[in-house]
Amino acid sequence: xxxPKTPHATWRATASRFWAIAGGFWYRPESRRQAFGLVxxxxxxxxxxxxxxxxxxxxxxxxxxxxxxxxAQAVLAECGVLLLIVAGFCVASAGQLLCRRRLALGWRxxxxxxxxxxxxxxxxxxxxxxxxxxxAEDARVATEEAVELAASFTHALMTLGLFVGVLWALSDHPxxxxxxxxxxxxxxxxxxxxxxxxxxxxxxVLAGRxxxxxxxxxxxxxxxxxxxxxxxxxxxxxxxxxxxxxxxxFGDLASAFERQSRAFARLEFFVCAVTRxxxxxxxxxxxxxxxxxxxxxxxxxxxAQAFQTVxxxxxxxxxxxxxxxxxxxxxxxxxxxxxxxxxxxxxxPAGATPAGAGPEPAPLPATAPVGS
Numbered sequence: 001x002x003x004p005k006t007p008h009a010t011w012r013a014t015a016s017r018f019w020a021i022a023g024g025f026w027y028r029p030e031s032r033r034q035a036f037g038l039v040x041x042x043x044x045x046x047x048x049x050x051x052x053x054x055x056x057x058x059x060x061x062x063x064x065x066x067x068x069x070x071x072a073q074a075v076l077a078e079c080g081v082l083l084l085i086v087a088g089f090c091v092a093s094a095g096q097l098l099c100r101r102r103l104a105l106g107w108r109x110x111x112x113x114x115x116x117x118x119x120x121x122x123x124x125x126x127x128x129x130x131x132x133x134x135x136a137e138d139a140r141v142a143t144e145e146a147v148e149l150a151a152s153f154t155h156a157l158m159t160l161g162l163f164v165g166v167l168w169a170l171s172d173h174p175x176x177x178x179x180x181x182x183x184x185x186x187x188x189x190x191x192x193x194x195x196x197x198x199x200x201x202x203x204x205v206l207a208g209r210x211x212x213x214x215x216x217x218x219x220x221x222x223x224x225x226x227x228x229x230x231x232x233x234x235x236x237x238x239x240x241x242x243x244x245x246x247x248x249x250f251g252d253l254a255s256a257f258e259r260q261s262r263a264f265a266r267l268e269f270f271v272c273a274v275t276r277x278x279x280x281x282x283x284x285x286x287x288x289x290x291x292x293x294x295x296x297x298x299x300x301x302x303x304a305q306a307f308q309t310v311x312x313x314x315x316x317x318x319x320x321x322x323x324x325x326x327x328x329x330x331x332x333x334x335x336x337x338x339x340x341x342x343x344x345x346x347x348x349p350a351g352a353t354p355a356g357a358g359p360e361p362a363p364l365p366a367t368a369p370v371g372s
Contacts, residue, residue, distance in 0.1 A: 167189045217259065218260045
């Protein structure tokens with residue numbers, strides 16, 4: 001008996017349908033206070049971290065200008081500043097991790113109960129579809145990845161909002177004259193960072209296109225294999241027929257794993273090329289101004305770091321392509337689970353709510369339309 005087959009809708013349709021199923025955690029009175037409280041703290045910590053990134057950016061300039069002047073006292077002072085910046089980063093990073101995990105756990109509990117309610121009400125009649133394992137795994141992955149992706153995307157937007165202005169301002173210097181040729185373009189560092197990020201994004205999207213299907217295919221085979229192991233255990237027998245079935249299912253799993261590995265490898269090849277190029281490109285872009293004598297060594301280091309920061313923020317889809325594929329595959333399977341075990345229209349019997357899952361979520365009809 002196979003796990004539910006997942007649909008392959010558009011990204012927009014998958015996100016819309018998943019929100020229709022799991023979004024109640026964010027707007028029901030019983031859970032939204034905790035959810036938005038954690039989100040508020042998370043946003044404050046993220047803003048603090050971005051502000052520290054800006055301070056670190058200016059620290060680069062101060063340090064290397066001091067090195068260029070051979071000012072030992074200033075260099076020593078900047079070492080003390082660095083310790084304070086690092087301490088701030090540690091506190092902000094650890095705080096964000098705790099907030100994300102608590103938020104994901106609360107959402108997982110809500111969604112798990114939302115899916116379990118229908119299964120319990122149906123008397124476990126859909127157990128053949130491996131609903132128990134899928135609820136435990138896909139509810140976890142879909143909520144955890146959604147929180148992580150949303151948090152990192154928000155951080156990237158904050159970073160862009162601040163560092164775009166920095167990069168534009170750093171581009172405002174006297175014209176560069178090299179070999180008798182004068183060059184002056186307002187915001188040139190920013191435009192080059194945008195072009196570099198867009199090129200990397202286009203390459204990664206093309207290379208990572210097969211990853212979602214291969215990830216979903218592997219998850220389905222994993223579910224089939226686990227379900228067969230459970231049936232063999234519950235049946236109390238492990239004869240040749242069962243051994244043959246398990247061997248065949250594991251072979252299917254291995255093939256799906258290899259297919260996913262090839263998709264990951266293709267994406268990793270291009271992401272690695274873009275990422276490694278980005279380590280040296282900012283210095284090459286900023287060097288002409290330094291060689292022309294219109295900028296200091298500190299400006300060079302600050303401009304290179306700002307260029308790299310903006311490029312990384314713009315390349316958010318490239319860096320998170322594997323996680324996006326994993327989330328989409330699990331979200332599609334959550335949609336199938338919700339349709340296979342729709343919540344009851346009446347109240348769930350007392351005691352059916354798992355500990356810590358909170359109040360009963362609002363039921364969602366199985367015929368809810370899929371977004372387009």
